[in-house]
Amino acid sequence: MKMANAVKYDPKSALADEFMNDAEIVSVLEKAKELAKDEAYVESLIDKAAGYGGLSHREAAVLTYVEEPRLLEKIYAVARDIKSHIYGKRIVLFAPIYVSDYCVNECVYCGYHHSCDMKRKRLTMDELRQEVDVLEKMGHKRLALEAGEDPQNCPIEYILECLDTIYKHSSENGEIRRVNVNIAATTVENYRKLKEAGIGTYILFQETYHKETYLKVHPKGPKHNYEYHTTAHDRAMEAGIDDVGIGVLYGLYDWHYDLTASFMYAEHLEAVHGVGPHTISVPRIKPANGVDLSLYRPITDDEFKRIVAITRLAVPYTGIIISTREDAGFREELISLGVSQTSAGSSTGVGGYADGTQRPQFEVADHRTPLEVTKSLMREGYIPSFCTACYRSGRTGDRFMSLAKAGQICNVCQPNALLTLKEYSVGYGDEEFRKMADAVIAREVENIPNEKIRVKTREYLQRIENGETDFRF
Ligand code: SF4
Numbered sequence: 086m087k088m089a090n091a092v093k094y095d096p097k098s099a100l101a102d103e104f105m106n107d108a109e110i111v112s113v114l115e116k117a118k119e120l121a122k123d124e125a126y127v128e129s130l131i132d133k134a135a136g137y138g139g140l141s142h143r144e145a146a147v148l149t150y151v152e153e154p155r156l157l158e159k160i161y162a163v164a165r166d167i168k169s170h171i172y173g174k175r176i177v178l179f180a181p182i183y184v185s186d187y188c189v190n191e192c193v194y195c196g197y198h199h200s201c202d203m204k205r206k207r208l209t210m211d212e213l214r215q216e217v218d219v220l221e222k223m224g225h226k227r228l229a230l231e232a233g234e235d236p237q238n239c240p241i242e243y244i245l246e247c248l249d250t251i252y253k254h255s256s257e258n259g260e261i262r263r264v265n266v267n268i269a270a271t272t273v274e275n276y277r278k279l280k281e282a283g284i285g286t287y288i289l290f291q292e293t294y295h296k297e298t299y300l301k302v303h304p305k306g307p308k309h310n311y312e313y314h315t316t317a318h319d320r321a322m323e324a325g326i327d328d329v330g331i332g333v334l335y336g337l338y339d340w341h342y343d344l345t346a347s348f349m350y351a352e353h354l355e356a357v358h359g360v361g362p363h364t365i366s367v368p369r370i371k372p373a374n375g376v377d378l379s380l381y382r383p384i385t386d387d388e389f390k391r392i393v394a395i396t397r398l399a400v401p402y403t404g405i406i407i408s409t410r411e412d413a414g415f416r417e418e419l420i421s422l423g424v425s426q427t428s429a430g431s432s433t434g435v436g437g438y439a440d441g442t443q444r445p446q447f448e449v450a451d452h453r454t455p456l457e458v459t460k461s462l463m464r465e466g467y468i469p470s471f472c473t474a475c476y477r478s479g480r481t482g483d484r485f486m487s488l489a490k491a492g493q494i495c496n497v498c499q500p501n502a503l504l505t506l507k508e509y510s511v512g513y514g515d516e517e518f519r520k521m522a523d524a525v526i527a528r529e530v531e532n533i534p535n536e537k538i539r540v541k542t543r544e545y546l547q548r549i550e551n552g553e554t555d556f557r558f
């Protein structure tokens with residue numbers, strides 16, 4: 086009798102079922118459960134990750150089943166060390182900007198799903214300028230543009246118009262210097278248009294890599310097409326977008342599965358395009374309008390810490406992003422374990438900064454302003470950064486990755502963080518903020534290892550004090 090051909094795991098394949106092979110994940114997780122009982126083996130994996138070279142998805146899967154408190158502490162300690170080795174003390178801040186909540190999809194976990202009873206809105210260019218104005222007055226330089234999927238009400242031309250409007254708008258002492266884009270999976274042609282419009286990172290969350298669950302939680306609309314969605318980053322990279330961001334919505338399916346799958350996805354991007362994900366976002370499911378949370382298995386804080394730390398061990402070069410879905414205290418704990426970017430002062434509704442009457446996509450747990458967030462980061466010993474230098478200096482894709490992998494990106498992150506902190510302090514800080522920032526800057530400028538850069542940083546800091554802006558390395 087002829088057997089049906091089983092789908093084989095192949096990280097280089099262009100087919101989602103092959104590079105995101107379910108049989109591979111299931112068998113890796115089965116073995117991982119057993120291997121996690123071997124403490125010596127687990128220790129050898131943690132030691133390997135401590136060398137900053139990352140872990141394969143098979144190795145990282147083992148760490149997801151570690152329960153021994155001593156080994157968990159070791160994982161956390163190594164995560165902290167990797168974070169500080171690759172990125173230093175800087176934490177990059179950004180804000181989301183929702184431009185349209187029209188959506189033809191029925192994602193069951195999202196407050197914007199199509200059948201949801203709500204008045205929809207798309208910003209006019211005047212309204213968008215008002216939003217950007219508010220964000221610029223908060224001191225933001227880096228935005229993540231968000232929109233639901235609706236080819237009629239929110240076509241690619243509208244997104245391009247938004248990008249053009251944002252980049253052209255400046256107010257008093259502010260301008261947006263980098264816009265990352267989080268829109269639905271689209272064609273190579275449309276990704277080319279985004280690239281030409283000067284986007285930073287193209288971000289698309291997979292939500293879950295587990296196909297059966299994916300099809301269930303995306304019952305209708307174009308997002309139901311698992312293959313098309315799962316190969317979106319390939320098309321973006323084919324179109325010349327160097328930096329792509331990925332993410333799982335933790336809680337939709339077993340986190341061991343999705344975390345391991347996200348490492349397989351990173352390996353796929355490296356194998357095919359030579360560059361892994363620029364960022365990995367780690368949202369977890371939260372209450373939203375019309376969403377029945379009892380259908381899911383929400384992730385505990387303890388599991389969430391493991392997700393962040395193991396990601397840091399497995400993919401050390403990637404930026405890890407958390408949002409204001411997490412409350413202030415817990416966000417700081419996650420930052421110490423490996424998070425390198427966070428949103429601040431966020432609104433998750435269309436027009437939410439200037440107006441605030443439109444329904445948000447999800448509930449925000451951290452309501453602090455960017456000023457409060459930056460102060461608290463400084464108190465914790467971090468350098469809040471509004472840096473956008475890499476993207477503007479062409480340090481993207483493999484140019485960025487080679488520096489990050491060699492642990493050299495912090496040589497530019499640190500001075501750039503200090504320069505943007507100074508600019509923020511002069512432009513937006515109150516008296517307490519300026520005192521704190523000056524103390525951080527005076528201390529950290531001495532920790533810039535390269536003397537030439539240290540001298541140049543001091544010169545730039547003085548010029549910022551005198552009213553000039555926008556210096557970078
Ligand atoms: Fe639409 Fe995105 Fe919400 Fe899905 S997650 S319903 S695509 S806005």
Ligand code: SF4
Pocket residue numbers: 175177470472473474475476494497498499501
């Ligand atoms: Fe990010 Fe590059 Fe700035 Fe570092 S120097 S914060 S990697 S943009």
